[in-house]
Amino acid sequence: MNRSFKLITLFGIPVEINYSWFIILGLIIFTLARGYFPVTNPEMPELGRWLMAAVAAVLLFASLLAHEFSHSLVALRNDLPIHGITLFVFGGVAHMEKEPSTPAVEFKMAAAGPAMSFFLAIVFFALTQTFYSLGLPAYILSILNYLFILNLAVGIFNLIPGFPLDGGRLLRAALWYFSKNLKRATRIASFFGKVFAFILIAYGLLNLFVGSLITGIWFIFIGLFLQEAADTSYQQIVMKKALTGVRVENIMTRSVVTVPGNLTLDKLVDEYFFRFRYTSFPVVEDDTLRGLVTLHAVKEVEKNRWPQVTAGEIMIPLSEKLIVGKDLEVIDALSKMAGAGSGRLLVAEDHKLIGILTQRDITRLFEVKSRIDEE
Ligand SMILES: [Zn+2]
Numbered sequence: 001m002n003r004s005f006k007l008i009t010l011f012g013i014p015v016e017i018n019y020s021w022f023i024i025l026g027l028i029i030f031t032l033a034r035g036y037f038p039v040t041n042p043e044m045p046e047l048g049r050w051l052m053a054a055v056a057a058v059l060l061f062a063s064l065l066a067h068e069f070s071h072s073l074v075a076l077r078n079d080l081p082i083h084g085i086t087l088f089v090f091g092g093v094a095h096m097e098k099e100p101s102t103p104a105v106e107f108k109m110a111a112a113g114p115a116m117s118f119f120l121a122i123v124f125f126a127l128t129q130t131f132y133s134l135g136l137p138a139y140i141l142s143i144l145n146y147l148f149i150l151n152l153a154v155g156i157f158n159l160i161p162g163f164p165l166d167g168g169r170l171l172r173a174a175l176w177y178f179s180k181n182l183k184r185a186t187r188i189a190s191f192f193g194k195v196f197a198f199i200l201i202a203y204g205l206l207n208l209f210v211g212s213l214i215t216g217i218w219f220i221f222i223g224l225f226l227q228e229a230a231d232t233s234y235q236q237i238v239m240k241k242a243l244t245g246v247r248v249e250n251i252m253t254r255s256v257v258t259v260p261g262n263l264t265l266d267k268l269v270d271e272y273f274f275r276f277r278y279t280s281f282p283v284v285e286d287d288t289l290r291g292l293v294t295l296h297a298v299k300e301v302e303k304n305r306w307p308q309v310t311a312g313e314i315m316i317p318l319s320e321k322l323i324v325g326k327d328l329e330v331i332d333a334l335s336k337m338a339g340a341g342s343g344r345l346l347v348a349e350d351h352k353l354i355g356i357l358t359q360r361d362i363t364r365l366f367e368v369k370s371r372i373d374e375e
Helices: 020-040 046-077 103-133 138-158 166-179 182-209 213-243 265-276 295-300 330-340 359-373
Strands: 004-010 013-018 082-087 092-096 280-285 288-294 344-349 352-358
Touching: 013 020, 013 046, 020 046, 020 138, 020 213, 046 082, 046 103, 046 138, 103 138, 103 166, 166 182, 182 213, 213 330, 213 359, 265 280, 265 295, 280 352, 288 295, 288 344, 288 352, 330 344, 330 359, 352 359
Parallel strands: 013 082
Antiparallel strands: 004 013, 082 092, 280 288, 344 352
16 A cells, blocks of 8 residues: 555645545546436536546545645645655645644644635635526536535544544544643544454445445445554554664664675675574675675575685675664654565764664664553
8 A cells, every 4th residue: 555656745745645546536436427417418418528527536635635735735834844745645744753742733734724624615615606696507607516515524534533543643642632642642543443444344344235336345445444543643643652762872782793795605604694693794895894695695696606706706895874873763764664675774983884773673672662651
């Protein structure tokens, strides 16, 4: 579900579309062309209804984008950097670097989206009425009326108090305000999110059994999406809370096994990979860090050439991607690991290796900390 591509950049925020959105887009167009517009515009030929459906779907998409942007702009105004927006089903996900610092900020941010949807509903309602009195064609009125209904629905749907929907965020902000405990507030709000997801899925299944295929699929789809979102957001909070304030130097391994650059691969394999059973080693020459030699790179070289090739020749040269400073927060190091696609980062200071940080160090710390923090 993580595959997305970039569509556009607005206000400095890149907007991405998750591939799952195309399933939704298809479902929307199909529902409109075969279910909705045949009722509202029976005089319209088949092809015309598909065109109407496409136009309405694109305008709906723009409405959802406006909803997301109003969240993001409030976030930016409160000094919360937004990396980007990914559009999913009923709305999207804004990628925040950090969580809102106070319940008040979270409340304002969460309220901004539904406020925009209700505003758009009013605009489309006013347009429908005006265009009706001007005597514009019925197909235009139907599209505008559909957008009025949908924006109203999106506003109401998002106010349902299940995290991570906007209403769930409002609930979390209120719980957080009164309990002063973000983790507990998130847990309760996520629980409501899962309960609501369960109701949606159950209702969807019920629809399937009585033969309302499209309605059934809709509810199941949204329910599954919400359930997954409620789970991951809670885990992220727990992880963040456990790791906040921990710096790389607190948990890095200080005694690192390094290899000299002129070591040949046969010796590297016998004396290092077999003996220590790590999957990579830092290459150090004259006390200076040069790069990282991985088991993967060794395997790329034919065995009979191992006595001639050296570690320095096949190492990944030192780059910013591989290195962290000792003062970096572990939670940031973790996202750097994810970005680099590597489970190990070298901790260096002035080109000197002072330690190594592995993903296992972080998950172990997390396990221990979350056991201690259990309530
Ligand atoms: Zn929203």
